[in-house]
Amino acid sequence: MGLSVIVLAAGEGRRMRSARPKVLADLAGRPLLLHVLERAGALEPDRIRVVVGHQGDAVRAVLPRGVETVEQPHQRGTGDAVACALAEDLPPDDTALVLYGDVPLVQPDTLRTLVESGRRAQCGLLTARVASPTGYGRIVRARDGSVERIVEERDASADERAIDEINTGLLAMRTGDLATCVAELDRDNAQGEYYLTDVIGRVRADGGRIDTVHPAFSWEIQGVNSRGQLAALERAWQHHLAELLLADGVTLRDPERIDVRGTVTAEPDALIDIGCVFEGEVHLGAGVEIGAHCVVRNSTLGANTRIQPHSVIEDARIGADCQIGPFARMRPGCVLEQGAKVGNFVETKNTSVGRGSKINHLAYVGDATLGDGVNVGAGVITCNYDGRRKHRTVIEDGAFIGSDCQLVAPVTVGRGATIGAGSTITQDAPAEQLTLSRARQQSVPGWRHPADREEDD
Numbered sequence: 001m002g003l004s005v006i007v008l009a010a011g012e013g014r015r016m017r018s019a020r021p022k023v024l025a026d027l028a029g030r031p032l033l034l035h036v037l038e039r040a041g042a043l044e045p046d047r048i049r050v051v052v053g054h055q056g057d058a059v060r061a062v063l064p065r066g067v068e069t070v071e072q073p074h075q076r077g078t079g080d081a082v083a084c085a086l087a088e089d090l091p092p093d094d095t096a097l098v099l100y101g102d103v104p105l106v107q108p109d110t111l112r113t114l115v116e117s118g119r120r121a122q123c124g125l126l127t128a129r130v131a132s133p134t135g136y137g138r139i140v141r142a143r144d145g146s147v148e149r150i151v152e153e154r155d156a157s158a159d160e161r162a163i164d165e166i167n168t169g170l171l172a173m174r175t176g177d178l179a180t181c182v183a184e185l186d187r188d189n190a191q192g193e194y195y196l197t198d199v200i201g202r203v204r205a206d207g208g209r210i211d212t213v214h215p216a217f218s219w220e221i222q223g224v225n226s227r228g229q230l231a232a233l234e235r236a237w238q239h240h241l242a243e244l245l246l247a248d249g250v251t252l253r254d255p256e257r258i259d260v261r262g263t264v265t266a267e268p269d270a271l272i273d274i275g276c277v278f279e280g281e282v283h284l285g286a287g288v289e290i291g292a293h294c295v296v297r298n299s300t301l302g303a304n305t306r307i308q309p310h311s312v313i314e315d316a317r318i319g320a321d322c323q324i325g326p327f328a329r330m331r332p333g334c335v336l337e338q339g340a341k342v343g344n345f346v347e348t349k350n351t352s353v354g355r356g357s358k359i360n361h362l363a364y365v366g367d368a369t370l371g372d373g374v375n376v377g378a379g380v381i382t383c384n385y386d387g388r389r390k391h392r393t394v395i396e397d398g399a400f401i402g403s404d405c406q407l408v409a410p411v412t413v414g415r416g417a418t419i420g421a422g423s424t425i426t427q428d429a430p431a432e433q434l435t436l437s438r439a440r441q442q443s444v445p446g447w448r449h450p451a452d453r454e455e456d457d
Helices: 032-041 056-062 078-086 108-120 175-183 198-205 227-247 450-456
Strands: 003-009 047-052 068-071 095-100 123-129 138-141 147-151 165-174 210-213 258-266 276-284 295-297 312-314 316-318 334-336 341-349 358-366 368-370 381-383 393-395 406-408 411-413
Touching: 003 032, 003 078, 032 047, 032 056, 032 095, 032 108, 047 056, 047 078, 056 068, 068 078, 078 175, 095 108, 095 175, 108 123, 108 165, 108 210, 123 198, 147 198, 165 175, 165 198, 175 198, 198 210, 227 258, 312 316, 334 341, 358 368, 406 411
Parallel strands: 003 047, 003 095, 047 068, 123 210, 258 276, 276 295, 295 312, 316 334, 341 358, 358 381, 368 393, 381 406, 393 411
Antiparallel strands: 095 165, 123 165, 138 147, 138 165
């Protein structure tokens, strides 16, 4: 039996007070909708169909290849949205899984259980018991404990509002049965909309069994209707990610002060100080130490490497036993081999740094290849851009670059060469020699500062 996923993403989300569609609001570095699609994709469905409406073009622009879309011309409720998706000829014997673009964190295991429930019974329904059910539809059960119907809060009596089991909106059932039920919906309710929740009553009226499943975590079923809810869900998710890192043997100085906007994998005894942000795919080797307030994006850090506070590392591969920062910036394309050092207020870009080489402080090294055992002094700049093209600087093993030098690319500094401080190097420097370019120093006898001369007048 195939699986078709329907994701409802047509709403405007007025309470967000945003010019962008609600489903494109950012959670942990990605739009809400992409979180939903990632988790749905983990089930390996035959198709995923997203129902778009408000600013549909903006929503389509972020969708991965292979995801289908269908338009809901008028926002007339969740039942109408599902009807729009079903009108595009989904196989009637498939299982249809209905998800919401603003409920981003339902975990794949929960979704699998829900799909299995929808295949066993006429309908599988995701419900949860919550301390504060205000705003949710309530699950009304018969005396035998079976689900009888769902009542929306605006339509509920006082006794029904006291029920603490709520409807999450997520359900799974045979596509043909879902289409039949949706076609029979009406708008006889407080909002004048076609409620998908009314499907449950119709299944029950036809004698069908409704199985309920429950999420492992309360945050799985939290939707986003306001910026306050978005912020609360962000912190709940970050707390969960922090717990996973702790379970992997990572020390977090404060689990409440870490932000993961992607995926972090780590080996035991890594340490992360407060205020760090991780984006994209990041791997930390055993014993890595990340100082306070660092940003690491799409990078791999080798064992026992130490990142000092306030450093930014992007699209880099860092070997073992390296030292970076404080206040260092590594732009995309950098590779540090074992034991290399990039110190305070150093910026590198598209540069490889060999084993044991050092760029200790106050330097810019871009589009460069440094061999092993190179020393780059303070204030050194590789002049890599001529206004049209980038050029490469090569510094071979064991070379020593004195402070305040400019290496005008393309240029090569030979093995074991020394560049005298304050030099501007425009031609290749030979190996094992001192190369320097300086104006001759002069002292002018009897010279007096103009201010001193004015006092004599």
